[in-house]
Amino acid sequence: MRELKFLNQFFWNYRGRLLLGVVFICLSNYFQVLQPQVIREALDLVIEQLNNYRLYAGFGDVRDEYFGILSYTLMFFGGLVLLLALLMGFFLFLTRQTIIVMSRLIEYDLREVIFDHYENLSLDFYKRNNTGDLMSRITEDVNKVRMYLGPAVMYCANLISTILLVVLAMLAVSPTLTLYTLIPLPLLAISIYYVSNVIHTRSTFIQQQLSKLTSIAQEVFSGIRVVKSYVREEQQVNYFAEESDRYKNMSMNLAKVDAWFFPLMVFMVGASTIITVYVGGLQVVAGNISAGNIAEFVIYVNMLTWPVTAIGWIASIVQQAAASQKRINEFLTTETSIKDPAPDERRALRGEVTFEHVAFTYPDTGIKALKDVHFHLKAGEKMAIIGRTGSGKTTIADLLVRMYDVTGGRILIDGKDIREVGLSNLRRRIGLVPQDVFLFSDTIHNNIAFGADHDPSREEVEQFAKYASVYEDIQDITLGFDAMVGERGVTLSGGQKQRVSIARALIKHPDIVILDDSLSAVDTNTEQRILGYFNEALADKTSIIITHRIYGHLKFDKIIVLEDGGIAEMGTHEELIANGGYYSEIVERQMAEEV
Structure with a gap:
């Protein structure tokens, strides 16, 4: 008993x-x-x-x-x-x-x-x-x-x-x-x-x-x-x-x-x-x-x-x-390792992000994902994070939405330790498009509307589908926005799922946008349309793009190259090209492929 x-x-x-x-x-x-x-x-x-x-x-x-x-x-x-x-x-x-x-x-x-x-x-x-x-x-x-x-x-x-x-x-x-x-x-x-x-x-x-x-x-x-x-x-x-x-x-x-x-x-x-x-x-x-x-x-x-x-x-x-x-x-009796300091907090974020000598080791595997990562991103700036597989790119995204807490150093949002920011408010104000796209077994409309903290109208949902350049694809489906996507979005292609996920993140009107390799399954023309919207509508939003490739259509204020969990290179596009390092090799290889 x-x-x-x-x-x-x-x-x-x-x-x-x-x-x-x-x-x-x-x-x-x-x-x-x-x-x-x-x-x-x-x-x-x-x-x-x-x-x-x-x-x-x-x-x-x-x-x-x-x-x-x-x-x-x-x-x-x-x-x-x-x-x-x-x-x-x-x-x-x-x-x-x-x-x-x-x-x-x-x-x-x-x-x-x-x-x-x-x-x-x-x-x-x-x-x-x-x-x-x-x-x-x-x-x-x-x-x-x-x-x-x-x-x-x-x-x-x-x-x-x-x-x-x-x-x-x-x-x-x-x-x-x-x-x-x-x-x-x-x-x-x-x-x-x-x-x-x-x-x-x-x-x-x-x-x-x-x-x-x-x-x-x-x-x-x-x-x-x-x-x-x-x-x-x-x-x-x-x-x-x-x-x-x-x-x-x-x-x-x-x-x-x-x-x-x-x-x-x-x-x-x-x-x-x-x-x-x-x-x-x-x-x-x-x-x-x-x-x-x-x-x-x-x-x-x-x-x-x-x-x-x-x-x-x-x-x-x-x-x-x-x-x-x-x-x-x-x-x-299992307690969450992520504590919410202010459950009722509701306030907008300016979008200033600072990593102060951040280190992180995964608790379940003991793998050291990040080592002494240090950078500062002003509100409204855009930053690209590039690196090989396993270099720690996705870990940075997870730490910014506090899926995990850092094991060393600290992360500041608007000058305040992220562990002191209301957890729900933090995640509400950050629009994250994860690398592993997940869609619910529901209609396309409800999957996009899921990201909003209000009940969006059909017109609003359709507008953000256009921003994510997936509107025409949805219109070609028999039931359109009322079509069921199946379990984990099985009825949609990889690119369509990515774009629906982008629309879902944008409809919440985030202060900070994080795209974790979310354009990998998108063709060049579609990519240009999506990035064009980013340049226009997200001009005043802090944006972090995690990717394997270079987006020439986006002007980044800062680019970070990760290697083995640490920062190997950091600077602007021109500065990194002049360094002749890993970033320069990626640019040359991508230009050769496009030719």
């Missing part, structure tokens, strides 16, 4: 429903316990009046009248039992309307808490954990927890109230018979303790294996192009089947425990019935109880059958929920 303590806050939030549900359960069981007592009275009445009925053997009319009165009395008892059953069912219905509905509401709240926490976690968390595992914890694990929140709580309350009411009723009749009837219960408690530990251990491994299956399926479906192009379908099927067999075997082993456990409990309850009839018969002969009391006790024993049997089922649910909640808690 230690892991399940986290859920107590949700029980407190819905304490009204929970308390009402417990009250309804107690009322339902109260009317249920009254039924055997009515049946006892009816049976004792029949036995008692049977001899009187025989006395009227020679009096036909009187005997018939007496029989009519007895029949009417028995019908009254039958109607009373039916009324009690209806009342029991009514309050049981109310119980489900309170406790089960409460569990669904908590399930909703729990998923919201997990999803919100996922969104707040930093990028290094997602590099350490795969998507399938994240999905499994917010779906399968939450489902397991809901079974504890609803059915387990309801049946546990039902178990406690039923046992209390039934045992009290039994003790009021015969403490001796009650003692003999309840003899098998200690053996049952020992069995539950042993089996619960087994269930808990096996449930943990089962949930971990299910998470692995989800991860495998998610990776194969996301990379289906690669799987098909390398003809690895059969290999992936075999791998998935192997892991599925492992999950099946684990589940079968858990089912075997339950298969032995439940018949054992039914056997013990049956033993209680036999003891009740035998000892009860001796008590009747001794004159301590009536024959109706034996019938009453047999019904009580059968009333205890489901609650006692449910002990194992409840234990199984609680153990599985504890295993699932433990997996959920592992992520909920």
Whole structure:
């Protein structure tokens, strides 16, 4: 139960429903316990009046009248039992309307808490954990927890109230018979303790294996192009089947425990019935109880059958929920490495950027991406960052939007340490077009509008599509801006996805624009149109262009050449050409290719 303590806050939030549900359960069981007592009275009445009925053997009319009165009395008892059953069912219905509905509401709240926490976690968390595992914890694990929140709580309350009411009723009749009837219960408690530990251990491994299956399926479906192009379908099927067999075997082993456990409990309850009839018969002969009391006790024993049997089922649910909640808690207790100093901050940025001897090492791999990077960019200036693959270009973009925090030095925005700037405001004021373009499985219009912090009109969306030089491409698609792009934008070409991503970044009217190699899949003419818009509309915006090539259509105030995480060259285009270094080689090679 230690892991399940986290859920107590949700029980407190819905304490009204929970308390009402417990009250309804107690009322339902109260009317249920009254039924055997009515049946006892009816049976004792029949036995008692049977001899009187025989006395009227020679009096036909009187005997018939007496029989009519007895029949009417028995019908009254039958109607009373039916009324009690209806009342029991009514309050049981109310119980489900309170406790089960409460569990669904908590399930909703729990998923919201997990999803919100996922969104707040930093990028290094997602590099350490795969998507399938994240999905499994917010779906399968939450489902397991809901079974504890609803059915387990309801049946546990039902178990406690039923046992209390039934045992009290039994003790009021015969403490001796009650003692003999309840003899098998200690053996049952020992069995539950042993089996619960087994269930808990096996449930943990089962949930971990299910998470692995989800991860495998998610990776194969996301990379289906690669799987098909390398003809690895059969290999992936075999791998998935192997892991599925492992999950099946684990589940079968858990089912075997339950298969032995439940018949054992039914056997013990049956033993209680036999003891009740035998000892009860001796008590009747001794004159301590009536024959109706034996019938009453047999019904009580059968009333205890489901609650006692449910002990194992409840234990199984609680153990599985504890295993699932433990997996959920592992992520909920994970704190983001990126702290937001001012969540409510909303202000424009001038766009002045300063790197002061910045160093950065990736926490998950230990790779030193940047070493002593130092530069200053005034508001409104444009800077190009050039370098070979792995030189640290993308890392600079990630640090500017605080996907990571520097491990050495500091970054200043408008003269203020970036770690003191409101995180949401910082990212809202920076328009980043990442190298790895991601589009949502939605319409083109919604993918572009996603970047705005307001609800843009169709005209505004179309205008920024023109700025990104993708408007004509969209018009050629059957549904135009209402066309679905598929998962990760699979229906669009690489260049189209890049340009939609550019439109999405520009529609937010950023103060700082960062393009991370986002024109690599664009042809020369389209590139010229996009850069023409940059020269015109972004003239007063601070812009950072990360690229492998030189854009002759853009006038850069500063160009940085990165090599092995450090600055190898820095200056204007003319200064770097005169240096005759790596930048000069790139320019010569590009000019030769264009010729």
